[in-house]
Amino acid sequence: MLLTITTTATGTTVASDLGYLLHKHPDRVQAFELPVGTAHVFYPESDEQRCTAALLLEVDPVGIVRGKRFGGDGFALAQYVNDRPYAASSMLAVALGKVWGTALKGRCPARPDLEGAALPLTVAVPALPCSGGVDLVRRLFAPLGWQVRADAVALDPEVPRWGDSRYADVTLTGTMPLADALSHLYVLLPVLDGAKHYWVSTDEVDKLVRNAGAWLGSHPERDLVTRRYLKHQRVFVAEATERLDALDDVAAESLQPEPTTVGDGVEPATPLVRLRSAAVLAALRDTASHRVVDLGCGEGALLRELLADPAFTEVVGVDVAAGALERAERRLALERMPDSVRARLTLRQSSATYRDRALEGFDAVVLMEVVEHLDPDRLPALERSVFGHARPMAVVVTTPNAEFNVRYERLEAGAMRHPDHRFEWTRAEFGQWASAVAETHGYAVELRPVGEVDPEVGSPTQLALFRRVDLRPDSTADAGLTSEGGAA
Incomplete structure (x- = not known):
């Protein structure tokens, strides 16, 4: 050779x-x-x-x-x-x-x-x-x-x-x-x-992400490369894909140039990933949720925020990739976590598109930057499993606003923020989807912007807060759609 x-x-x-x-x-x-x-x-x-x-x-x-x-x-x-x-x-x-x-x-x-x-x-x-x-x-x-x-x-x-x-x-x-x-x-x-x-093992996943993480995520043949490199071992392919997807926020935000200077008394812009987590936590607190499922938790970024607030008495992190959960354990340092905090956390391997009885009866389910990674024909399965079967008191969904993509200077016209995104919705499309889900499953929904609102294209991320109608004081009212924090 x-x-x-x-x-x-x-x-x-x-x-x-x-x-x-x-x-x-x-x-x-x-x-x-x-x-x-x-x-x-x-x-x-x-x-x-x-x-x-x-x-x-x-x-x-x-x-x-x-x-x-x-x-x-x-x-x-x-x-x-x-x-x-x-x-x-x-x-x-x-x-x-x-x-x-x-x-x-x-x-x-x-x-x-x-x-x-x-x-x-x-x-x-x-x-x-x-x-x-x-x-x-x-x-x-x-x-x-x-x-x-x-x-x-x-x-x-x-x-x-x-x-x-x-x-x-x-x-x-x-x-x-x-x-x-x-x-x-x-x-x-x-x-x-x-x-x-x-022999291909989880070590090969580490090698792939370490050596190709800088370029594989945006490669048009990413799926083929991942499958072949890992010899079509589905568990390892899923883990590698999840780890590449975990770069989503970093990849998207890096499209915008960093400010060259910050004037006296002017705070640097807060990263979108932090604004998103803060918006999700605010929505959960608005619904007085205490028992929360982070569905599609990845490596545990939101789990850390939830555990930092004692008001969230039970936190369940769910992901389809076992490797992501293992990395969440390491990132959260479970072995050094105080017993009182560790007792509030459960990590569970499961899928957002299949019914899991263990996820029923919780106050809230969070789908933070999850839906856009599903093929559109899998969305009805997610809707049934979350809104139809799990039926929490509240559901919080965040997803990119496709209209805002024109503000990312280095993102090509018509391109999506991450190569694994199957779609990205405009504000109208997200609102139509949210309204239909709410009406079908007995929820009222409120749309909220996340990040600075551009007068022409809206905010970079959009959030939908769903609340079960039968648990509201006015439970006889129809499920409705509100926008920008408006009243139902």
Whole structure:
């Protein structure tokens, strides 16, 4: 297996600086023993104008089988006759992570001025398996800023009628920090191969989020990358998706430029995520709720706020992803939490779209930035499970206001705030949905803005507070819709 990275001189760097970034001296040939074989790093060329680093992985397929590293039928012919020594598979990605691990993290203590520097790079992988065809190579790398040349390799050049093989000769050209380029290769080589050679566990979720969290969330092929990288293990795919979705607020708010200065006596703007939590807490207090379910709690940001207020005597955090609940445990530091506070909290794995009797009878259910992550055809199931079966005294729903998106300067026209959003409602659309749900299930609903209200496009987030009509003093009244805090 062979991979080469070439750079040329820029106005601020010389090409041989690549050796500092890779932490491998251009004048030396180095070898590294790995469980699957031996990795060699060397420089076919290195001077001030042009430098190429090569990673060559020698794989011993017979030794791998004899070592029972892959399991399965050790006598099967495919264990001995295969493309492992030649094609750039997940083994090459592992080798990259081992021998260039510090470069992958973007660290360069010897030359800190090179950290994060954008370099002109050319990456060549002459034999890349493409489970999905050469077009998939373009779909994966082009959105990351690469110019992609992917030429299918013929099964046999002497017999054209046999057609193309599943391999491609790939060249990537782009200008970016070396760490970014390595992260793309580390994640996408196994995705293209489609056959990771090692056991996939929750550690692989951590690796995916750590190495691709900066770019995978907005990648148009995010779902395909996640599924293939995690070998279609549904539990791990759900966990990875949830962790990427947890970046929703950060991604959306980063679209707006930070203020360059803050004048004397002028407070900096409060982040939208905090305004949203405060609005939800205010709505819960308005309904005198004490026993609250945070449905779709993620990593527990709202749970922390609820536990900080003794008025909320029972708090249940619910999420479909077990990994999200595990991270919520860590973030909330349950092992160090006072017993009196810990007794008020329950974490539960469940789904917003299925009936769960354990969630019935609570004062309030919160759906904070949840509904937009569901496919529209799943909304009726959520409505039945929350409003029809759980039937809390109150339901609080927040969701982005699509009209406000034009105020995010770096958000393209027509784009949504997060790639996992299945939809984003305008104020009128949200009001129509809320009114229909209230009428169907016997609730009155009040719409509230969250965040500074723009006179033209409204607030960045919109909130609906539903209250059960049969529990109101005027329970004989019809379920109604109010807006901006108006009376029913």
